[in-house]
Amino acid sequence: MSWHKHFESSWYRDDHAGASKPHDDNGNVEGNYWLAWPPYITDDTSDIGHVSKVMRRRFKSREAAMAYVDKTWPLEVPA
Incomplete structure (x- = not known):
């Protein structure tokens, strides 16, 4: 579980x-x-992970926010 x-x-x-x-x-x-946060911090306002964009996206459930995170920033599992 991640x-x-x-x-x-x-x-x-x-x-x-x-x-x-x-x-x-x-x-x-x-x-x-709910909000969906990226695995990084950036000052690039054009990046979908910038805090201004994170705060704009709202989800009705925890599961929906988690699904967005998993789709947008897939967890890289070491080989």
Whole structure:
């Protein structure tokens, strides 16, 4: 299994990609939707993994956000 629970509202994959609900600075959930996070951080605003684009995409369920992550950023398994 490549997904791990951090909180009920925050899951991460082995490569640090993630699916989570938005949280405030104190860790409190701020929305009823899910976000899909890439396994990297970039300053490139044209990249689909840039935070501005991550925050724009909203998913109704954790499973939908995870499926998007798995499709968009496939987990590379070492050979």
